[in-house]
Amino acid sequence: MRRVVVTGLGTINSLGLDLESSFEAIINAKCGIERISNFDASKHSVQIAGEVKGFDPKTIMDAKEVKKADRFIQLGIKAAQEAMADSGVKESEFYELERFGISAGSGIGGLVTIERNSIVLETKGPRRISPFFIPSSLANMLGGFISIEHNLKGPNLASVTACAAGTHAISEACKTIILDGADAMLAVGAETAICGIGVGGFAAMKALSTRNDDPQSASRPFDMDRDGFVMGEGAGALVLEEYESAKKRGAKIYGEIVGFGESGDANHITTPAPEGEGGYRAMKAALRMAGDIKIDYINAHGTSTKYNDMYETMAIKKIFGKESAPLVSSIKGQVGHCLGAAGAIEAVVCLKSMEVGVLAPTINYDTPDPDCDLDYIPNEAREVKTDVIMSNSFGFGGTNGVLIFKRV
Numbered sequence: 219m220r221r222v223v224v225t226g227l228g229t230i231n232s233l234g235l236d237l238e239s240s241f242e243a244i245i246n247a248k249c250g251i252e253r254i255s256n257f258d259a260s261k262h263s264v265q266i267a268g269e270v271k272g273f274d275p276k277t278i279m280d281a282k283e284v285k286k287a288d289r290f291i292q293l294g295i296k297a298a299q300e301a302m303a304d305s306g307v308k309e310s311e312f313y314e315l316e317r318f319g320i321s322a323g324s325g326i327g328g329l330v331t332i333e334r335n336s337i338v339l340e341t342k343g344p345r346r347i348s349p350f351f352i353p354s355s356l357a358n359m360l361g362g363f364i365s366i367e368h369n370l371k372g373p374n375l376a377s378v379t380a381c382a383a384g385t386h387a388i389s390e391a392c393k394t395i396i397l398d399g400a401d402a403m404l405a406v407g408a409e410t411a412i413c414g415i416g417v418g419g420f421a422a423m424k425a426l427s428t429r430n431d432d433p434q435s436a437s438r439p440f441d442m443d444r445d446g447f448v449m450g451e452g453a454g455a456l457v458l459e460e461y462e463s464a465k466k467r468g469a470k471i472y473g474e475i476v477g478f479g480e481s482g483d484a485n486h487i488t489t490p491a492p493e494g495e496g497g498y499r500a501m502k503a504a505l506r507m508a509g510d511i512k513i514d515y516i517n518a519h520g521t522s523t524k525y526n527d528m529y530e531t532m533a534i535k536k537i538f539g540k541e542s543a544p545l546v547s548s549i550k551g552q553v554g555h556c557l558g559a560a561g562a563i564e565a566v567v568c569l570k571s572m573e574v575g576v577l578a579p580t581i582n583y584d585t586p587d588p589d590c591d592l593d594y595i596p597n598e599a600r601e602v603k604t605d606v607i608m609s610n611s612f613g614f615g616g617t618n619g620v621l622i623f624k625r626v
Contacts, residue, residue: 219396220395220396220398220460220461221460221461221462221474222392222395222396222458222459222460222461222474222475223458223459223460223461223464223469223471223472223473223474223475223626224456224457224458224459224471224472224473224474224475224569224623225304225305225306225307225457225458225459225464225469225470225471225472226301226302226303226304226305226306226307226455226456226457227300227301227304227455227456227457227472227566227569227570228296228297228298228299228300228301228302228303228304228453228454228455228456228566229297229300229452229453229454229455229562229563229566229567230270230273230293230296230297230300230452230453231250231268231270231450231451231452231453231454231553231556231559231563232250232251232268232269232270232271232450232451232452232553232554233248233249233250233552233553235270235272235273235296236300237300237304237566237570240553241567241570243552244549244552244553244567244578244599245576245578245579245599246599247552247579247581247597247598247599248552249433249434249437249551249552249581249582250268250269250271250450250552250553250554251266251267251268251433251434251436251437251448251450251552251553251554252266252267252268252269252433252434253265253266253430253433254266254267254269254412254417255269255271256269256412256413257412257413257414259414259417262414262417262418262421263421263428264417264420264421264426264427264428264430265430266427266429266430266433266436266448267412267417267448267449267450267451267554268437268448268449268450268451268452268552268553268554268556269412269450269451270293270410270451270452273292273293273296275287275289275292275296278292278295278296278299279292279295279367285348285350286350286353286354287354287359287363288327288328288330288331288354288355288359288410289328289330289410289451290324290327290328290329290330290360290408290409290410290451290453290559291328291354291359291360291363291408293408293410293451293452293453293559294322294324294360294363294364294406294407294408294453294455295363295364295367296453297406297408297452297453297454297455297562298364298367298368298404298406298453298455299367300455301404301406301455301456301457302368302404302455302457304457305457305459305469305470306467306469306470307402307457307459307469312402312463312467313401313402313463314401315369315370315371315372316371316372317372317400317401317402318370318371318372318400318401318402318403318404319365319370319371319372319373319374319375319391319394319399319400319402319403319404320361320364320365320368320370320372320373320374320375320391320403320404320405320406321361321373321375321376321377321387321388321390321391321394321403321404321405321406322357322358322360322361322364322375322376322377322387322405322406322407322408323360323376323377323378323379323383323384323385323386323387323388323405323406323407323408323558323559323561323562324357324360324376324378324383324407324408324409324558324559325378325379325380325381325383325409325411325557325558325559325613326357326409326411326416326557326558327355327356327357327359327360327378328354328355328356328357328359329355329410329411329413329415329416330410330411330413330416331348331351331354331355332351332355332415333413333414333415333416335347335348335351335355357376357378358374358376358378360376360406360408361374361375361376361406362374364404364406368404370404372394372399372400372402372403373394373399373400373403375387375390375391375394377390378558379558379613379615379617379619380557380558380613380614380615380617381519381521381555381557381558381560381561381611381612381613381614382561382611382612382613382617382618382619383407383409383557383558383559383561383613384407384454384556384558384559384560384561384562384563384564384565384611385407385561385562385565385609385610385611385619385620385621386480386561386611386617386619387405387406387407387561387562388405388407388456388458388475388478388561388562388565388621389475389478389480389619389621390405391403391404391405391456391458392458392475392478393478395458395459395460401459401460401463402457402458402459402460402463403457403458404455404456404457404458405455405456405457405458405562406453406454406455406456406562407453407454407455407558407559407560407561407562407563408452408453408454408558408559408562409451409452409453409556409557409558409559409560410451411449411451411557412449412450412451416449417449420449423488424446425446425447425488425523426446426447426448426449427444427445427446427447427448427522428445428446429445433448434582435582436448436582437522437550437551437552437554437555437582438522438551438581438582438583438584439518439520439521439522439527439548439550439551439580439582439583439594440518440520440522440527440531440548440580440583440587440590440592440594441522441582441583441584441585441586441587441590442585442586442587443584443585444522444523444524444527444587446522446523447521447522447523447550447554447555448522448550448554448555449554449555449557450550450553450554450555450556450557450560451554451556451559452553452556452559452563453559453562453563454559454561454562454563454564454565454566455562455566456562456565456566456569458475461474461626471626472569472570472572472573472623473569473572473607473623473624473625473626474623474624474625474626475621475622475623475624476507476508476509476511476606476622476623476624477504477505477506477507477508477509477511477620477621477622478503478504478507478619478620478621478622479499479500479501479502479503479504479505479506479507479618479619479620480500480503480617480618480619480620481496481497481499481500481503481618482496482616482617482618483495483496483616483617483618484496484616485616486616487614487615487616488614489525490525490526490529490530490612490616491529491616492529493529493532493533493536494529494530494531494532494533494536495533496612496616496618497519497529497530497533497610497612497618497620498533498536498537499618500610500612500618500619500620501533501534501537501608501610501620502537503620504608504620504621504622505537505622507622508606508622508624511606511622511624512605512606513538513544513606513607513608513622514544514545514602514604514605514606514607515544515545515546515547515568515571515577515602515604515606515607515608516534516544516545516546516607516608516609516610517547517548517549517564517565517567517568517578517607517608517609517610518530518534518546518547518548518594518610519548519560519610519611519612520546520547520548520550520580520594521548521550521555522548522550522551522555526612527587527590528587528589528590530610530612531546531589531590531591531592532589534546534592535592540591540592543592543593544608545577545593545595545600545602546580546592546593546594546595547577547578547579547580547594547595548580548594549563549564549567549578551580551581551582551583552578552581560611561609561611561619561621564609564611565609565621565623568607568609568623569607569623571604571607572604572605572607572623572625575601575602575603575604576599576600576601576602577595577599577600577601577602577604578595578599579595579596579597579598579599579600580594580595580596580597581597582597583596583597604625605624605625606622606623606624606625607622607623607624608620608621608622608623609621609622609623
């Protein structure tokens with residue numbers, strides 16, 4: 219079976235406009251969650267989110283093109299540019315363009331553009347709808363824009379699987395290389411749903427934290443006093459290559475993807491299956507593919523919601539046992555829950571953690587929950603050398619994705 223390695227990383231999120239700045243903030247236990255500034259949230263029950271701040275899309279694309287691309291595409295382009303530069307791959311210099319593809323993931327796509335044009339329709343009529351509305355808001359246009367910029371003519375794939383979309387984008391890219399459909403793939407996950415309809419919709423479900431007066435402490439994965447997740451936005455990008463080709467060109471290798479697992483809960487449209495049974499099967503599938511391997515650390519889905527955190531903990535203990543369970547943490551207390559981008563951003567952080575030997579903390583962990591009784595690396599990063607890392611993503615609709623990275 220063809221081996222797949224990661225040779226380039228990029229991210230943009232509420233803690234930084236690139237990998238280095240955001241990773242430094244993460245390991246220093248910083249939090250990017252503040253009161254919402256993207257729109258007037260004064261009439262909303264939830265007024266906090268993890269917004270990307272200080273980003274000017276005109277710095278990464280032509281000003282004329284900016285209005286053609288929803289914000290989620292703009293953030294995806296930024297992360298992809300960083301990952302491609304980091305990998306050292308320059309279009310056809312090392313690969314035939316037909317053998318270099320893209321796999322993109324987004325849970326919702328251009329919700330900001332959809333909201334804006336819906337308002338135009340109601341207030342100004344159908345003739346005033348932007349001609350860029352449809353191509354700007356389609357979820358697969360994330361891959362479309364990026365493939366055009368980098369002239370990638372291999373497979374152009376899109377995963378639209380809620381909060382597992384970023385992880386599924388990576389596993390789909392990995393499958394494509396394993397099956398010899400490409401020699402290299404750019405995997406990107408991006409999301410920007412922090413708008414009136416996005417925040418209002420999740421708030422109507424009672425899924426979000428309402429700690430409006432204390433945004434820095436609102437997202438608190440695994441903590442007894444958690445009261446919901448906090449929305450975040452951003453993008454993560456990874457360059458995946460066939461191992462022998464990457465080695466031949468002298469690429470820096472962050473890690474190898476040795477396992478991935480997918481499952482469906484078939485239980486409820488928003489609530490995880492009891493005892494995390496769906497996530498458990500996805501983790502087991504990833505471990506089965508990886509073979510006899512010891513997991514050093516798990517990047518948890520860890521949303522800061524009652525059932526996700528409890529059931530994910532139960533699934534981990536069912537697989538590994540409480541006493542021998544790996545270290546676990548969630549960065550969603552710091553950057554918020556970036557929905558379809560979460561898995562890609564977290565995969566980037568996992569691989570960077572493996573490189574430097576520091577694991578991200580779970581911040582705002584103040585009151586232990588008896589149902590969440592593992593070592594979640596509370597509040598402070600931990601220096602630990604890791605050789606194998608698992609990353610979990612679970613989405614609405616009962617769609618689950620798990621990745622396992624190994625040091626090469």
